[in-house]
Amino acid sequence: MEYNLIDGKATATAIKKEIAEEVKKIVASGGKKPHLAAVLVGHDGGSETYVKNKVLSCEQCGFKSTLIRFEENVTEEELLACVYKLNEEEDIDGFIVQLPLPKHIDEQKIIMAVDYKKDVDGFHPINVGRMAIGLPCFISATPLGILTLLQHYKIETSGKKCVILGRSNIVGKPMAQLMMQKQYGDATVTVCHSHSATLKEECREADIIIAAIGRPEFVTADMVKEGAVVIDVGTTRVEDATRKQGFRLCGDVKFDEVASRCSYITPVPGGVGPMTICSLMKNTLAAGKKEFYK
Incomplete structure (x- = not known):
């Protein structure tokens, strides 16, 4: 089958x-440029790359951006103090604390401390709750990016069977909520995970598979x-010893053998990744315009 690359x-x-x-x-x-701040703890390779791309995207969108760095040994108190300061800074419209954080820091505590009106990652329970009942809010970046791709490629989701692999708070759960809601996916949704007994059978019946x-x-x-x-x-x-950096990025899907069965498929890299950062930009613009919260 001839597939379309998303x-x-x-x-x-x-x-x-x-x-x-x-x-x-x-x-x-006479308005001001939206201003996004990012807090980066330690020197994790993946996080460094993400934050670099976020700063670059801010430039492309004409935003102001600020990067705040802490070493791996930062205390929870120091990080919380930084979050409270960013909550108060009037010029900053939205900010993110790049996850994962070191083991000695309670991630949930940090997420809860972020002012939900500036939570452009969409991780605060107020944003998660508003999303679940279909109220205007910051939607977490990866699910928002996937929705945007489906809309951009005019992929029919209403009434379709959608299987989501994974149940994380960042992708799986919000994705299921959005695909189920009438105003977004309007699909019939099944969430599978590593302990699902009928995982393969569920996938075989799916019109749309979202692998996370x-x-x-x-x-x-x-x-x-x-x-x-x-x-x-x-x-x-x-x-991957053949690559200059010694590794390659690999998706959850065995692309070479799956693609020929699909009508549409996303590559890795170059599929969902760039859309995640793009969605963060959309959320920052909305924060700057006070679109969801006055």
């Missing part, structure tokens, strides 16, 4: 251009029905 990179570039145009208009009419289980090449051809739409959220670094 190009997240090109879609994100187009959306960032639209955001940049809007920011120009805001500034021209965190296991490289977990989804194989025998799990995908002909004509399905496959969205691959996984990004695991796999050792």
Whole structure:
């Protein structure tokens, strides 16, 4: 079967251009540039790359950005103090604390401390709760990016059977909520995880599979029905001596054997990843405009 590749990179570039145009208009009419701050703890390779890309995207969108760095041994008190300071800073419209955090810091405590009106990651329980009942809010970036891709490619989701692999708070759970809701996916949703007894059977019946289980090449051809739409959220670094950096990024889907069965499929890299950062930009623009919360 001839598949269509869902190009997240090109879609994100187009959306960032639209955001940049809007920011120009805001500034021209006397408004201020949206301002995003990022807090980075330690020197995790993946987090470094993400934050670098976020700063770059801010430039492309015409935003102001601030990067605050802490060493791995920062105390929970110091990090909380930083969060409270950012909550109070009037010029900062939204900010993120890059996860994961070192083991000695309670991530949930940090997330709870962020002012939900500035929580552009969409992780605060108030935003999560508002999303669950369909109220305006910051939607976490990866699920929002996936929704945007499905809309951009005019992929029909209403009434379709959608299987989500993974039940994390960052992707699996919010994705299930959104795909179920009438105003977004309007689909029939099944959530599977590593302990699901009928996982393969569920996948074989799915019109749309969203793989966010965190296991490289977990989804194989025998799990995908002909004509399905496959969205691959996984990004695991796999050792590869042929690459300059010594690794390659690997998705949750065995692309080479699955693609030929699909009507649409996302690549890794270049699929969901760029859309995650693009969604963060959308949320920051909304924060700057006070779109959800006055």
